[in-house]
Amino acid sequence: MAKFSSELSEQCICQALHQKVSILVTHQLQYLRAANQILILKDGKMVGKGTYSEFLRSGIDFASLLKKEEEVEQPSIPGTPNLKSARSRTFSESSVWSQDSSVHSQKDGAAEQPPAENALAVVPEESRSEGKINFRVYRKYFTAGANYFVIFILIVFNILAQVAYVLQDWWLSYWANHQEKLNVTTNGNNGANETEHLDLNFYLGIYAGLTVATILFGIIRSLLVFQVLVNSGQTLHNKMFQSILKAPVLFFDRNPIGRILNRFSKDIGHLDDLLPLTFLDFVQTLLQIFGVVAVAVAVIPWILIPLIPLFILFIFLRRYFLDTSRDIKRLESTTRSPVFSHLSSSLQGLWTIRALKAEERFQKLFDAHQDLHSEAWFLFLTTSRWFAVRLDAICAIFVIVVAFGSLLLAKTLNAGQVGLALSYAITLMGTFQWGVRQSAEVENLMISVERVMEYTELEKEAPWETNKQPPPEWPSQGMIAFENVNFTYSLDGPLVLRHLSVLIKPKEKVGIVGRTGAGKSSLIAALFRLAEPEGKIWIDKYLTSELGLHDLRKKISIIPQEPVLFTGTMRKNLDPFNEYSDEELWNALEEVQLKEAVEDLPNKMETQLAESGSNFSVGQRQLVCLARAVLKKNRILIIDEATANVDPRTDEFIQKTIREKFAHCTVLTIAHRLNTIIDSDRIMLQASLAFLYQVPLVRLPWNASGFDSVVLRSDKRCRQVDQKIRGW
Known part of the structure; x- marks a missing residue:
């Protein structure tokens, strides 16, 4: 333009x-x-x-x-x-x-937003489940950390630990009752207050054995629980990471970076930190309730009278609370994503924000996102407090009922039974309400597991490797053929290429031009299979749809318009898989005139680069991308306006290097300027999802889709150059 x-x-x-x-x-x-x-x-x-x-x-x-x-x-x-x-x-x-x-x-790197109507269609709101946590989520969570046998052993040790703990209390009660019976018997027979001593070593030995068993089983139980749940979190994290790596490009365009970071940070944090502790506490409390109730009912059967309505009331209250709390927790998790997204985009666009003096506006926008999340979090806390207050009130009523019941039945109960009943009532008052609260908290935390599992089941790209592998020297010629190719980035999206049929001969240099949105980059996306095209694409007689993505993509070099350097050393940026010798790396740097710049670095090729390679200029980063292509020596090279952001001298040098080093390669060049494609063997002028012309530049019609306006808008010298090319 x-x-x-x-x-x-x-x-x-x-x-x-x-x-x-x-x-x-x-x-x-x-x-x-x-x-x-x-x-x-x-x-x-x-x-x-x-x-x-x-x-x-x-x-x-x-x-x-x-x-x-x-x-x-x-x-x-x-x-x-x-x-x-x-x-x-x-x-x-x-x-x-x-x-x-x-x-x-x-x-x-801050991207301009597309029109609002498109943004609504392409960037949907974050999905949020509704209703109860499916049993499948629990099953997959536990089986991700251990097999069924280990889970069975875990259940056994939990039961053994609780049985040993309950037997301690029961043994003390039995010991006290037996001693009381001996006292009564002695007084009745002799008329004097004499105490018959029990075998103290026997009773202490049993109690000590139960104490040791409780400690031992408790330690094993805790170790097993944390081992299983930590393994589950690690396994789900790895599965989610692998799923993200294999997700199609469209997924990253439809999901902001903050949404993805939210799952990897807060949700994974819950799996690693809160969930194991809360789950262990819930299991201990639940088994303690069962143990206490079992012993209490065995010793004092009438305690079932207040226990049954208490249990029913707790279940009803828990269900009522979870119906609200669960959705509020999901809402809190969802409202956290915009905070991450806004913070990430603000850091990336910090230069622009400061240049436009938009700090206050962005701060207000951040506060708005933070306030929305805080509202959801505060609502979650208030519902939890509401639940806790009602549980405490019900438990207090239960203790009062047991205490007055003991007074009414004082004649039928001995001192040990009354003490045990009151002790268990107070214990149940705490454990019952705490167990119900922890069970609700476990289900709320399982929402994080549910969200992580959503990302483990993402739609995947085609397999990275297949049984049909091309020979190592493929492609030896560099012939590319598109046969009736239709291409869209999503099943519900519009076609960006329609009925494309193109034959690109080996070693041919092709310039691809066209208006914005004509589908120039879509042709490259179809070649790399960023989405699966309809029709057939051949490279040296191999159908690309039958090849693994790794086998296909590693054989095509690309010099992108926006150069990308990764955090790490210069060596890893040039040769991430250690495939080349130092001599080859230095030769590649010398060929792109970067050798001196790298030699001046403190540790040369072992120097750690700044984030995104910011310690290099745009032109230097583009030369690094060119060095990568020189190293790979692939027969097919894609150039996506590689010289758009560099100075004229660097532009001229890159063009010269491409002409010399890739003379025997098939080169596709997406162009926006005439000088970039002047040396091309053929020009593909694209418009309205199809290619209008596929001819050498000298045969391109004067009025080819506005091509004449390019020359007429140029100055006199440019028109002379163009006329000379056409032989006028």
């Missing part, structure tokens, strides 16, 4: 902002004529300062560069964004927004 760039410079910067201080950072030198001062930077230092006319008169290399740019202004294919500007679209997001250009800031 040369016209758009000119209008932006003239009407916005020179007219609307003429009373403002404007700083233009650019490598489009033709716009510098309007600048009052020009600063030339090299290697982080200012090497020149002056006005436009002063540089023209100085006769230095920069002046000749200015003259060259003044004479030849690179035109753009009509309808495409001016990728020389400070923004550029990335491949992955433009592939989804085939009808709208999706652009990224070079500095902060």
Whole structure:
């Protein structure tokens, strides 16, 4: 969009902002004529300062560069964004927004939002389950950490630990009752108050044995519970991670990064931290209730009278509470995702936020997201307190009933039974309400398990590897054939390619041009199978749909428009799988003129790069991507406007390197500027989901989908170049 760039410079910067201080950072030198001062930077230092006319008169290399740019202004294919500007679209997001250009800031990577109506359709609200937690979730959670035999052993040790604990209390009661009977018998026979001593060693030995068994079984139970549940959390995390890795690209475009981070942070945190402790506490409390009730009923059968209505009331109250609490917990988990998303996007776009002085607006937006989440969290806390207060009130009533019942039945009960009844009543008062609360908390925490399991069952890409594997030297020629290919990014989405049939010959250099949304990047997406296309795509007589994704993608090199460097060393960025020797790596760096820059690093190729390679310029990062392609030596190379964001010299060098190093390769170039595709053997002009022309540039019709306007909008020198190419 040369016209758009000119209008932006003239009407916005020179007219609307003429009373403002404007700083233009650019490598489009033709716009510098309007600048009052020009600063030339090299290697982080200012090497020149002056006005436009002063540089023209100085006769230095920069002046000749200015003259060259003044004479030849690179035109753009009509309808495409001016990728020389400070923004550029990335491949992955433009592939989804085939009808709208999706652009990224070079500095902060913040993507412009597509139109609202499209955003509503493409970025749906986060899914939220309703109703009870399915039993399948419990079963999968426990079996993820252990097999059924280990789970059976775990249940046995839980029961043994509780039995040993209950037998301690029962043995003390038995000991006291037996001693009381001996006292009564002695008084009745002799008339004197004499106490017949029991075998103290026997009773103490039994009690000590039960105590040791309780401790031993309790330790084994706790270790087993934590081992099983921690393994479950780790297994589910790994499954979710593998599922995310195998998810199609569309999943990441439909789900903001905060939504994914929410599952990996808070939900996994619940699985690792709160759930094991809460579950162990619930199991201990539940078994303690069963044990206490069993002993109490065995010793004092009438205690069942208040216990049965108490149990029914607790079950009803728990069900009533969970119907509300469960959905509130799901709502709290869902409202947490926008907080993560907003924080992530704010950090990525921090430069833009500060430049536009939008800190206060973004802070208010963050506060709004945080307030919404806090409201859900506070509502969850208040419902929990409501539940706890009512449980405590019911338990207090239960103790009062037992106490007055003991008074009414004082003649039929001995002292040990009354003491045991009151002791168990007080114990049940705490354990009953705590057990019900913990059971509700376990079910609420299982929502995190449910959310994690949703991500373990995501739709997956095609298999990474299949039984049909091509030979190691494939593709040996680089022939690509599209046969009646239809392509869409989702089953319910529109077609972005329709009935595409193209034959690209071995070693052919093809330029792909067209208006924004015509489907240029979609052709590359279909080739990489970012979504499964209809029809057939052949590479050297192998049907790509029958190959594993790894076998296919590793044989196609791509130089993206937005260069990507990963956190790690330079060596790992060039050779992540340790496939090449140091000599090959240095040779590749030398071929792209990066050897000196890497040698100047503290640890050379072992130097840790900053996040996203920010300690390298955009041009240097693009050269690293070029070095990767040089190392791979694949027969097919995809270039997605690789020189859009670099200066003219780096642009010229990259084009020269591609012509020399990939002369024997099939090269597909997505282009927005004429000079990028001048050397192509064939031009594919794309419009309305189909290719209108597939001919050499010299045979491209003058009025080919607005191609004539490109030349007419250019200056005199550019028209002369174009006419010379066409042989006029």
